[in-house]
Ligand SMILES: *[C@@H]1O[C@H](CO)[C@@H](O)[C@H](O)[C@H]1NC(C)=O
């Protein structure tokens with residue numbers, strides 16, 4: 001596998017990746033504010049990421065020159081899909097530096113149930129062979145089936161990507177091709193965590209081992225007990241380092257799987273050991289506890305694991321593991337991926353959400369005036385962990401925030417957003433979207449480790465039982481995006497969106513003809529003319545004359561359309577015009593709305609911003625959830641995310657119309673109405 005060509009190529013690619021590692025943007029918290037992290041130390045796998053995107057392996061790039069696509073049958077005489085089950089040795093690295101994927105696939109073969117879902121059974125090159133194969137991957141909350149033909153990229157007679165050691169077994173190569181099709185770009189531009197998640201639907205955490213928590217061994221042990229998949233790597237410190245083999249035969253910048261842990265009695269003390277596997281299937285550690293090293297002689301036979309083959313698998317002590325390796329990724333599986341009774345699986349909950357410019361894209365806490373606009377979720381932690389692995393009792397859970405579909409937008413020049421989340425202690429009602437004051441007066445309890453422009457940020461927490469509010473956000477405000485928030489927990493937990501129920505409390509403002517004072521009556525007579533009624537056209541003229549005199553509010557004038565809605569809203573008599581009482585009622589309503597508008601225009605700009613609008617709506621009696629608020633902003637806000645007075649009034653009038661119509665049709669407040677066509681015409685045609 002150390003073919004000279006591949007090796008040089010990997011080096012060249014990783015070198016390119018190395019130079020570009022600053023492409024990762026990462027923010028860390030500094031005294032309550034998120035600051036750009038200087039001197040980003042991305043791990044090698046992430047570094048390679050940016051360099052081998054679709055651009056460099058696109059159809060016209062020099063790296064793809066000389067590549068031919070051949071069917072399995074043209075590559076060997078007796079191709080097989082799977083021989084004797086999928087085993088770890090079926091996966092050998094190809095010419096491209098995609099060892100991160102190998103680590104993920106290799107770990108996959110350790111778990112038959114997980115593998116069977118990704119690689120559906122019953123496929124092969126026998127009687128049913130039709131030149132196509134299918135695989136299943138997890139994408140943002142659901143399993144998708146990917147169908148491919150069996151043509152594979154070949155250069156100089158060798159498979160370019162993953163292949164089996166025997167050369168005639170093709171499931172791993174075809175799996176890689178299907179995955180490449182799914183993620184839309186060449187697979188080399190991903191990371192082991194992403195591969196883990198897409199193969200399992202689990203959640204992948206990443207730890208820097210130099211800063212490992214004190215209970216790292218227990219976390220690993222628990223993860224293995226819970227059927228998790230684990231991958232490890234050694235960072236490269238210079239370009240020359242990549243794939244360099246250390247004196248003790250560890251490969252730098254390369255992905256290993258961690259497949260087991262044990263504790264043995266060694267010279268009167270307990271020694272913690274970990275079992276590692278090199279996906280190359282060879283090149284094993286030669287230090288303490290390696291295959292046939294002298295340490296094993298001091299161990300009683302019953303404690304001695306059998307691991308002497310040159311199969312890429314070896315043991316080493318946990319302390320040396322911590323000092324030699326830089327990073328570990330742990331992929332915890334969802335309960336549905338596990339059927340074995342011996343496994344203590346974690347509970348999981350999933351919520352999809354959106355950030356929309358002007359309404360729900362509030363940015364991180366550095367934006368105190370918009371942060372509260374972000375979607376909010378409540379996590380209810382009821383039970384403490386079973387066997388607290390350190391002295392601290394609490395509830396363990398992992399929160400993962402995935403941005404959806406960004407990779408696909410890359411071709412359109414869009415890149416990943418920088419994302420993260422904050423967690424607050426919470427003792428309030430659950431059906432309220434918390435506003436600015438809450439966040440200005442409450443310190444966060446926990447947070448994502450960083451804000452970073454990766455597909456997912458994911459952090460493990462251990463907190464006392466109770467209720468917590470999670471606020472996922474992009475770093476900058478006003479960035480459109482879709483996300484999936486997942487909470488994995490050792491014990492059963494509840495996660496719910498925290499949002500206002502959609503409702504309206506509308507005051508009865510109606511003024512009867514008799515209540516109108518003589519001054520207003522005199523004005524009405526002058527405005528209404530001989531018929532003593534005001535039409536929508538007349539109303540437009542009147543309102544625009546009045547607001548033209550006001551310098552404290554900005555508006556480009558009421559449209560006839562808006563005035564028509566106002567007339568329809570007020571017009572109890574059904575003649576399409578306003579009488580004295582109806583006009584007085586409308587006038588009172590506009591005055592009230594104007595008062596709310598002025599009060600919420602904090603900076604006296606004459607317009608209100610969209611965050612101010614959400615507060616104004618609440619004050620006017622409308623509680624709306626994120627979905628509806630997103631719609632209103634999309635329809636009524638200007639491109640600078642403000643509303644002027646006429647748009648604001650138009651929006652309120654329409655809302656009021658909607659609620660009044662519904663309430664009239666649902667007199668018993670059942671929350672449901674049933675209409676025939678006649679009723680629809682009557683209710684909503686104006
Ligand atoms: C941290 O922030 C607070 C308030 O924002 C400020 O008073 C304090 O000086 C800051 N401390 C440091 C070390 O920057």
Ligand SMILES: *[C@@H]1O[C@H](CO)[C@@H](O)[C@H](O)[C@H]1NC(C)=O
Pocket residue numbers: 497499502625626627628
């Ligand atoms: C917001 O309210 C609407 C109408 O009640 C509902 O259809 C929608 O699902 C709600 N959105 C969320 C995120 O709960």
